[in-house]
Amino acid sequence: MRAVRSDGRVVTLDRAAREPTPAPGEALIRPLRVGIGAADLHAFRNPASFTGVLGHEVVGIVERVNPLPGRDDQRRFEGTRVVCSPTVVCGRCSLCRAGLSNHCPERTVMGLSGRDGCLADRFTLPVANLFAVPDSIDDEAAVFAEPLGSVLHAGLLAPIESKTYVTVLGDGPIALLAAQVMARRNASVRLLGRHPDRFGLCEKWGVKHRHIDEAGRRQDQDVVLDCTGTAAGLDLALQFVRPRGTVILKAPPTGSGPAPGLDPARVIDAELQLLGSRGSRIADALLELEAGRVDVVSLITRRFRLDDALNAFTAAEEPGQVKVLVEA
Numbered sequence: 001m002r003a004v005r006s007d008g009r010v011v012t013l014d015r016a017a018r019e020p021t022p023a024p025g026e027a028l029i030r031p032l033r034v035g036i037g038a039a040d041l042h043a044f045r046n047p048a049s050f051t052g053v054l055g056h057e058v059v060g061i062v063e064r065v066n067p068l069p070g071r072d073d074q075r076r077f078e079g080t081r082v083v084c085s086p087t088v089v090c091g092r093c094s095l096c097r098a099g100l101s102n103h104c105p106e107r108t109v110m111g112l113s114g115r116d117g118c119l120a121d122r123f124t125l126p127v128a129n130l131f132a133v134p135d136s137i138d139d140e141a142a143v144f145a146e147p148l149g150s151v152l153h154a155g156l157l158a159p160i161e162s163k164t165y166v167t168v169l170g171d172g173p174i175a176l177l178a179a180q181v182m183a184r185r186n187a188s189v190r191l192l193g194r195h196p197d198r199f200g201l202c203e204k205w206g207v208k209h210r211h212i213d214e215a216g217r218r219q220d221q222d223v224v225l226d227c228t229g230t231a232a233g234l235d236l237a238l239q240f241v242r243p244r245g246t247v248i249l250k251a252p253p254t255g256s257g258p259a260p261g262l263d264p265a266r267v268i269d270a271e272l273q274l275l276g277s278r279g280s281r282i283a284d285a286l287l288e289l290e291a292g293r294v295d296v297v298s299l300i301t302r303r304f305r306l307d308d309a310l311n312a313f314t315a316a317e318e319p320g321q322v323k324v325l326v327e328a
């Protein structure tokens with residue numbers, strides 16, 4: 001089968017990859033669509049960061065389940081269209097048992113850390129990580145379940161009262177999803193980006209927007225959600241947030257460039273809350289998509305075949321692209 005694989009030095013399309021075998025409790029899945037996100041691009045550009053098959057945003061069909069002993073009910077997923085939580089956890093440690101499995105010390109993340117991903121003809125994942133997709137959500141919307149779920153997770157960290165002023169920093173797919181989600185939470189939302197060609201999407205959704213260099217840095221925003229994926233994002237966020245306000249760091253820095261030092265005095269003097277966010281609420285994302293409350297399909301700017309997946313990564317870095325999909 002085909003698989004887009006990093007050997008730790010370079011990423012290639014391996015046309016003679018061995019088909020994976022599902023372990024007990026795992027499903028064998030055939031991808032239908034795979035999204036390329038910032039973390040995938042980082043793995044592509046830095047092959048030393050991850051060895052294995054790339055890809056973690058996917059909608060696919062379960063071809064076969066290898067159920068755990070006595071768990072034939074796990075076969076119910078066979079033939080089902082699913083989206084996936086990419087983080088695989090132990091389920092036994094104290095964090096997992098406390099409902100914080102997102103922070104399981106033994107976790108692996110498909111396509112990013114310790115586990116093969118989905119940019120291949122087949123991949124495997126535990127049945128516990130699968131979510132059946134309602135028929136009303138088509139493949140090109142369903143593939144956004146993971147990034148949309150991650151934005152919903154981050155949004156819940158922010159205290160939103162009536163007319164909370166929220167600034168979303170960035171204009172990549174995560175920022176564009178976050179602006180829509182926050183705008184629906186009774187907040188006054190503006191998106192600050194660097195690509196004016198993307199502002200048309202904000203206008204379509206009724207979300208205010210400005211070029212980031214034109215926005216006054218008045219430290220008057222209740223909540224700043226940094227989706228820039230750059231080391232400079234935190235520094236920028238501190239210039240917009242009000243005293244006692246909240247900064248949520250959504251996207252980890254994946255770009256190059258020096259990281260400005262965080263000034264602890266600014267955090268202390270203004271009594272700021274700095275919150276990190278990782279993880280994704282996939283089931284909630286499916287509810288949003290089913291209800292048609294978030295426009296995801298408008299983010300798709302290019303589609304590639306799996307045979308051409310390496311070019312999909314190159315294209316995803318072009319400034320004109322928002323979301324690039326690979327059709328398996």
Ligand SMILES: [Zn+2]
Pocket residue numbers: 089090091092093094095096101104105106
């Ligand atoms: Zn655990």
